[in-house]
Structure formats: C-alpha cells, structure tokens
Amino acid sequence: MDLQETEAAYYQYVKKIMDFNETIALAEWDMRTGAPKKGISQRSEVVGTLADEVFSRSTSAEMKAYLDVLADPSIQNQLSAVTRRMVEKSKKTYDQNIKIPQEESKAFTILQSEAQSVWEDAKKADDFSLLEPYLEKMVALKRKFINYWGVTTHRYNALLDLYEPGVTTETIDRIFSQLRAGIVPLVQAVKDSSNQPEKDFxxxxxxxxxxxxxxxxxxxxxxxxxxxxxxxxxxxxxxxxxxxxxxxxxxxxxxxxxxxxxxxxxxxxxxxxxxxxxxxxxxxxxxxxxxxxxxxxxxxxxxxxxxxxxxxxxxxxxxxxxxxxxxxxxxxxxxxxxxxxxASHPSLIRIFADELTYPLHIMVRYDIEKALFDGDLAVHDLPAVWNEKMREYLGIVPPTDREGVLQDIHWPSGDFGYFPSYALGYVYxxxxxxxxxxxxxxxxxxxxxxxxxxxxxxxxxxxxxxxxxxxxxxxxxxxxxxxxNPNYLIQYMKEKYGEIYRLK
Amino acid sequence: MDLQETEAAYYQYVKKIMDFNETIALAEWDMRTGAPKKGISQRSEVVGTLADEVFSRSTSAEMKAYLDVLADPSIQNQLSAVTRRMVEKSKKTYDQNIKIPQEESKAFTILQSEAQSVWEDAKKADDFSLLEPYLEKMVALKRKFINYWGVTTHRYNALLDLYEPGVTTETIDRIFSQLRAGIVPLVQAVKDSSNQPEKDFxxxxxxxxxxxxxxxxxxxxxxxxxxxxxxxxxxxxxxxxxxxxxxxxxxxxxxxxxxxxxxxxxxxxxxxxxxxxxxxxxxxxxxxxxxxxxxxxxxxxxxxxxxxxxxxxxxxxxxxxxxxxxxxxxxxxxxxxxxxxxASHPSLIRIFADELTYPLHIMVRYDIEKALFDGDLAVHDLPAVWNEKMREYLGIVPPTDREGVLQDIHWPSGDFGYFPSYALGYVYxxxxxxxxxxxxxxxxxxxxxxxxxxxxxxxxxxxxxxxxxxxxxxxxxxxxxxxxNPNYLIQYMKEKYGEIYRLK
Missing domain, CATH: 1.10.1370.30 (Neurolysin; domain 3)
Known part of the structure; x- marks a missing residue:
C-alpha cells in the first residue's frame, strides 16, 4: 500500500470504531431515558461487548500497522492537518491502552463498577471506611498505570492530560492561586453584605x-x-x-x-x-x-x-x-x-453551589488529588483533609462525610484528574x-x-x-x-456581585 | 479444545453476534420513534457497520470451525437440545450466506434499497413500468441464490423456508385450497346478506x-x-x-x-x-x-x-x-x-382488509410468487395476473396498479416467500x-x-x-x-359471520 492507500484504509478503519461508539452512546441514552428495567442487565452486556470491540480495534495489530506508517515524523508534511491530528489522537489512545497489562486494566474496570455501587451504600450509611479499601486499590492501580505510561515525576499531570490535554499542574496552580485571591474576599464581602436578595419566591x-x-x-x-x-x-x-x-x-x-x-x-x-x-x-x-x-x-x-x-x-x-x-x-x-x-453563599454540596463559590469547591478537590498522586496523602486521611480544605476555602465544615468527601461519584468512578476541568471551563x-x-x-x-x-x-x-x-x-x-487568564472571570465576578450585593 | 470447551467458546461467540443484533434493533427502533432527521444518514451507516459485523461473524472461519465440530452428526447425542438447535440454526445461516458470492449478495442489498425508493415513486405515478426492471433483476438474482443453495426443483420452497422453516408448497397448496373452498362462498353470502352492520359511528x-x-x-x-x-x-x-x-x-x-x-x-x-x-x-x-x-x-x-x-x-x-x-x-x-x-366486504388493499377476506389477498400473492419462481410467469405480466387473480378470489378488480400490484413493499424489499406466513398465522x-x-x-x-x-x-x-x-x-x-388444519379457521369464520350477518 502506498501512503494514500494506507491513509484511506486507516480512515475506513477508524470510521468503524466511531460507528461502534455511536451505538454505545445510543444504548446509554436509551438506558437513561426510558429503557424498561427488565432489559437493563442484558443491555449492559451489550454495552460491554461494544466497548470491548472499540478497545480491541483501538489497540489492534492493524491499528499499530497504520500508526507505524502514519505517525512516522518524516512523513507528517505529506499529511493533511486533519489526518495528522487524527493520527496523534489514535496514537495517544493506542499508547495509553497498550502499555497497561490487560489483567490490570480489567481489574480497574471491575473496581470501578464495584466502587460505584459501594459508594452509594457508603453515602447512605455516611461511612467512608466502606469505600476506603476500594479507593486505595484504585489509587494504587492508577499510580501503576502512570508508571507504565512512563511518567515518574508530576504523576498528576498524566491524569490531567486525560481530560485537558496540554494543561499541567503548573498552569492550574497559577490559575487557581489567582482565582482564589480574587474570589475568596468577594465571597466574604457577599456574605457580609446587608443587601441579601430575597429568593423564597x-x-x-x-x-x-x-x-x-x-x-x-x-x-x-x-x-x-x-x-x-x-x-x-x-x-x-x-x-x-x-x-x-x-x-x-x-x-x-x-x-x-x-x-x-x-x-x-x-x-x-x-x-x-x-x-x-x-x-x-x-x-x-x-x-x-x-x-x-x-x-x-x-x-x-x-x-x-x-x-x-x-x-x-x-x-x-x-x-x-x-x-x-x-x-x-x-x-x-x-x-x-x-x-x-x-444569590450566593458558601455551601457544602458542589453540584448545588452557586456561580461565585463553585470554583472553590473545585480547588478543594484539586489540592487533594494532587496530594494523592504527587504528594504523600493517604486515602485514609481523605475525610479529614477534605474538611480542613473546606474550612480553608469556603469557611464551612461538613457535619457529615455524606455532605463532604462522599458527595461526588468521580473518585469511585476512577475519574481522578477530571475535577479541574470544571473550573478551567469557567476561566475559559x-x-x-x-x-x-x-x-x-x-x-x-x-x-x-x-x-x-x-x-x-x-x-x-x-x-x-x-x-x-x-x-x-x-x-x-x-x-x-x-x-x-483568570482575571476575566475575577473581573466579571467582581462587577456582577458588586452590583447585586451593592458592595463598595 | 475438547467438546465442552468448543461448546462454551461457541456460545460466547454467538452471544456477541446477538449483542450486535440487539444494537441494530435499538438503532432501528430509535430511527422510527424519534431520532432527529439530521442524524439519520450517519445512523444508517452505523446500522450498516453493525450488519456487516453480524454477517462476517456468522460466516467467519471461526464460525466454520465451531460448526465443523458441533454440527458433526456423530456427536449430536452428546449435545443438549438447546445446543443442537442453536448449531442447526447457525449452520443454516452459515450455509445460506457462504454459498452466495459476496458481490452478488452486495448487488442484491443495493437493489433492495433502490427498489424500495423507486417503488414509492412508481406508486405515486401509478406506473408499474418504473419498478419492473428492478423486480426483474431481483427475481433473477433470487433464482441464482436458490441455485447456489443447491435447489433445482420447487425453487419457491427455498424461499418459503426462509420465513416458515419446514413448510412447503405442498402443505400450503392443501391449506389454501381448503381455505378457499370454505371462505369464498362465505364472503359471497356475507356480501349478499340483507343484514349489513351499521358502522359509520x-x-x-x-x-x-x-x-x-x-x-x-x-x-x-x-x-x-x-x-x-x-x-x-x-x-x-x-x-x-x-x-x-x-x-x-x-x-x-x-x-x-x-x-x-x-x-x-x-x-x-x-x-x-x-x-x-x-x-x-x-x-x-x-x-x-x-x-x-x-x-x-x-x-x-x-x-x-x-x-x-x-x-x-x-x-x-x-x-x-x-x-x-x-x-x-x-x-x-x-x-x-x-x-x-x-363488518366484512371484499376490498382492494390487503392491509385494510377485514378478518374474513384477508386470507384471499394472501392467496393472490402466493399464486403469483409460486408462478414467478417455479412457473414461467414474467415480471412484466405481474399487473395483468394480479388483476385476474383479484377477480378470481375476491370478485373485484383494482382500477389502478397503485391499488393493485404496487400496493405492498414486500417485493421491492426482496421479501419473496414472506406473504404466505400471514395466512398460515390465521390457520395456526x-x-x-x-x-x-x-x-x-x-x-x-x-x-x-x-x-x-x-x-x-x-x-x-x-x-x-x-x-x-x-x-x-x-x-x-x-x-x-x-x-x-384450516378447518378450525373455516369453522370459526362460519360461526362468527353466520351470526353477525344472520346467514342461514
């Protein structure tokens, strides 16, 4: 095959993977919008079959053969911008998956599903210790995966890159410290304002x-x-x-x-x-x-x-x-x-937080994730650190873990590194x-x-x-x-909340 | 692999095919119940990808290897009834598909989709000649397929077997002639009755x-x-x-x-x-x-x-x-x-026909299909034969082909041999x-x-x-x-319509 033929075959190959992804999205939409409950367990198996198919095609010998040709640096100038970027993305997926031993990847998938179910119980029982062993195993495995990927320092960057390619802790540290400096005094001023909006209606x-x-x-x-x-x-x-x-x-x-x-x-x-x-x-x-x-x-x-x-x-x-x-x-x-x-006021639950205080909830989680992967924070200490950070950023402490460290599904789902994207979204x-x-x-x-x-x-x-x-x-x-540049967000917040709360 | 392992692997292999079939069914349900129209063309490609997957897995070397072991007559007594029947069904699909050259199978699929679209135009224009060349090609290809399957006489049986395994023209001839003898005079008596129900309300x-x-x-x-x-x-x-x-x-x-x-x-x-x-x-x-x-x-x-x-x-x-x-x-x-x-009376359109006259509509189609595949009826003569059969069975003649030979989608869809199932369903x-x-x-x-x-x-x-x-x-x-045994249907019709129309 000459280059053009390889490119065409690669496009065709990738199109099929995308078609499988479309069916997964449809099956999941259907399960969430009205699929009858007695069909759900078989439907979940269908989704598993399709996901296996996507995985095996994304990491197949055929994919490798395409990437060997198309990701070769010496021929990049012969490819269109679209192809170059496609190949870059395919190669990233390939590398990320191929480097992890299959049994460990499977173990993580099983852990994810177990931990999500245990998380629901732990939340109900307000008992972090139920979830702790699962999170410990997940963090340990994630650390191993990061090693397989070849990252030895700034491990957390490897996780950030999964959700926000190209963004590092260096960038986020800069952004979040500016944001914090801008928002925390504003939150305080809003709290102290004598012009609180009426919102009962x-x-x-x-x-x-x-x-x-x-x-x-x-x-x-x-x-x-x-x-x-x-x-x-x-x-x-x-x-x-x-x-x-x-x-x-x-x-x-x-x-x-x-x-x-x-x-x-x-x-x-x-x-x-x-x-x-x-x-x-x-x-x-x-x-x-x-x-x-x-x-x-x-x-x-x-x-x-x-x-x-x-x-x-x-x-x-x-x-x-x-x-x-x-x-x-x-x-x-x-x-x-x-x-x-x-109306704005510090609150415990992220998903119900208002526009102004929301980024602070994210900072709590960011600090913790960074310490879990690049520092020496132990999973066991999460509840205590959570409460401490909440006091530090929002000035309130959750009376229960249910309203604290147990509130989000992201960690039981294995989605470490995801949270910062929410605050970056505000800044962008x-x-x-x-x-x-x-x-x-x-x-x-x-x-x-x-x-x-x-x-x-x-x-x-x-x-x-x-x-x-x-x-x-x-x-x-x-x-x-x-x-x-977080200044635009800070500026916006200052103007808006300054007016609403009639701050000086 | 010993027999048990082969059986287990075969079950797993077949399960995946069924999972793909489930996604096809879901995608089609979705397209018909409310998928937004701008997504339909890409969705059709998704269905095509999945159908290809089902086809290639059903006719793969791996499937052949399972069937070579599991369809071997000498080991049937070592298999459960379920496995035996599964293997029989898998083998039937395998044989049916593998014997047809891929390019001819593809040609037929393309014809099906073209013919369905031409059929809509032909119906609108009330012009059978538009559809005729497509039907001719489809019938010719179907005849070839039947030859590939190794059938040389009673070709139509091979088509019946696709929809009603084990049922032959011999059986249907017997059933339909009894049915006709029972129903036609009843239809006449109903028509002549002076006790017609009022149904305007x-x-x-x-x-x-x-x-x-x-x-x-x-x-x-x-x-x-x-x-x-x-x-x-x-x-x-x-x-x-x-x-x-x-x-x-x-x-x-x-x-x-x-x-x-x-x-x-x-x-x-x-x-x-x-x-x-x-x-x-x-x-x-x-x-x-x-x-x-x-x-x-x-x-x-x-x-x-x-x-x-x-x-x-x-x-x-x-x-x-x-x-x-x-x-x-x-x-x-x-x-x-x-x-x-x-209320019952002879009418032109099958899907609006009443319970009593419905089987006669099927007989019209059955006679024609049989003559197309086992006789010497030419596609060109379909409209004339249709009208003649309508007069013979129902005593009425469609004034237009739109209300006659062009009314059903089955032939443009390539579904020859399907119609008799409707009448068999009544009898069963x-x-x-x-x-x-x-x-x-x-x-x-x-x-x-x-x-x-x-x-x-x-x-x-x-x-x-x-x-x-x-x-x-x-x-x-x-x-x-x-x-x-069609007598139970005839008996039921006689009692029911005899009472409704107060026949003697």
Missing amino acids: LTTPFPKEQLQKFCLYLLREIGYDFDAGRLDQTEHPFETTLNPGDVRVTTNYLENDFISTVLGTIHEGGHALYEQHISRDLVGTPLCEGTSMGIHESQSLFFENFIGRSKAFWQHHYSDLNKYAENAFRGQTVDDFYRAIN AAQFRHKMLSDLPNFNDLIANGEIVQITEWLSKNIHQFGSLKKPLEILRDATGEEP | LTTPFPKEQLQKFCLYLLREIGYDFDAGRLDQTEHPFETTLNPGDVRVTTNYLENDFISTVLGTIHEGGHALYEQHISRDLVGTPLCEGTSMGIHESQSLFFENFIGRSKAFWQHHYSDLNKYAENAFRGQTVDDFYRAIN AAQFRHKMLSDLPNFNDLIANGEIVQITEWLSKNIHQFGSLKKPLEILRDATGEEP
Missing part, C-alpha cells in the same frame, strides 16, 4: 407541562436545532452526542425548583450547541467531539451563567417566563428575579466572553433583544466547528490571543 | 390523549409487561425485540379511526407477548426469538381477532371504551359495536384456539370476565417460552396434536 410551583414548554422555547432561543436533537426527561440532566446531526439533551422538571430546571436545561444546551456545530467534515473521525472537558464546560457555563443568569437575558424573557408560569411571578420585578437567581468561558465583548460590542443588547444566535455564531466560528482538530489551549489562543 | 372522533390511555390500559389487560417494554407512537405500528426484558411496541393514534388504533395496538401486543415470554435461558442464543413469521403472526392475530374482535371482550370492555371516549358511543349497544368492528391461531377451547372450556367467560391473562398463560406455556427451540410445525403439533 423561587420555590413557587411551576406546572411540569408549562415548564417543559418553556424549556423547549429557551433551547430554541439559544440556537439549539431540534432537527438535530431532542429533549427528554431524566433524573440528572445530561447531553449526549450520537453524531453532529443527533445531539440530545435531557432535563428534569422540578416543579418546586424551576430555576434549576431552566438553568440546567440551558447548561446542557450549551454543551449541545458545541457538538451540533462541529464541522460535518469531521464525522467518522475521532476529531468529531469537543476537544476537552474544560472547553466543553466553558460552553455549557457560558450559556448557563453569562446568558441564563444575566440581567439582559431576563429583560427579554421575564415576561415569557411569566406567561408560561401563568403569572406566578407578577409580584416580582425582573430585577428581583435577577438578584434571586444569583470568561476569557471567550471578554474577547466577544470587543468583537460584538453590542453583546448585552444582543441578549436583551433576543438575538443570542449571533453570539452562538461567534462561538461556532471560533470554537465549535473545530471539534478536536485544535487542542484546548490552541482553541483558546486562536480565539482570544492569550494563554488561560 | 366508528369514525366518531376519539381524542388522542384518551385513546393513548385506553391503549395502555388494553395492553395491560392482555398481560403486556410494561417493566419489559414500552409503547411509543409511529406512523406504522410495529413490535421490536431488543431482548425478552425489552420488547417494545408502537401504535398510531388515529382520532377518526380509533378502532384501527385499538386493534393495531392489540395486534402488536400479541407479537410482544410472544417475545416477552421466551425463556430467559435462551437469552444470548439465536433461539431467543419467535420461531417463524407464521407462528409470530398467529400470536398477533390471536389477540387481534379472537380477543380484540370478539363479543366477549367487548362485553367486558365496552363500558371502559365509553369511559375513555367520554361517552361518545352511548347511542350504540355493545352488539352494535361488535357487529360494526366485524385458529388451531391453537380450538385446542384451548378444550383445555380452558370457560374460554369465552375468561375473556368476558377480564381474565385474559389465563389465556396468555396457556400460550406462554405451549408456545412462547420455547422461542425458536422448536420449529413451527413442531410447536403446532406439540400444542395441538395435529398438522396444520
């Missing part, structure tokens, strides 16, 4: 059917294409991509907490817009997905916070809200509403917004006039269309001309 | 939401398990099995033709009950599906006709119908209703009912008292649980002690 019941219609309306308003997606109901909202023409979102209709539903829907909508706008040229390649967890989160947070929690947005949509809610909020002004949905989002304010000086007017689609187009042009063709920091640099 | 609007609730209620009444299934809406109702714990049905809510919705739902429910009751021991084997199209149809028709169109059923459910329909039918008695939903169903009347002498009371579940249990015990472990005629013999 947010529990006013919002009939499910009306709430559903309002969510459908809002998704259309931000540019979500229902010919390339659908909205279903699940307990935990999520977005999943089958292909760029089929990007689905879910939400949960909470009649007594409608604002969580509304903002959760917009959040998932933000993820979905990213995936719906990926260039169709990338379909069938591993580049046809968001480039990192952090960039993905930047899109969902952009829409949730900079759109969904903005005053301009509700200036336009508050009357619609009242229409759908059958005038339930006619007693509150749009300003009352805006302040209520942005604010940096995009800053650039956008100069490209679209009428940014707030667009939102206030219901012309969000122009904002979506900016994101599509500068971020979405590239899928994984560009790496996260490359996207950021090309779109904003800068490395990650 | 069946177009009374039935609000969609209420109709949906009524369908959910009826499915529960016949024993459909919603923990192992779900009901969705599609233009054409269907049943699809992902696994026995996940058997889905769909229906279409026709506000101005609610009885079609109701009976269509019960029909699909009958298919679903079959699949929901297959023994869980057969999951992961090729035996975990209905044993033939005919036996499958016997279950759907049993419920549609012997339950859903019975007087006993409506004696129990007519007041419920009126409740759901907000008293729309309080002007009609249950007897009016029963007669209306059983009546034969099961006859046996049931002696096993459950209170058959009609059970229906009239809303205790259908006892009837469902009889079917489950005698038919459903076996999946494909028994062949169709074996199921029939074991359950009824007889070969296919």
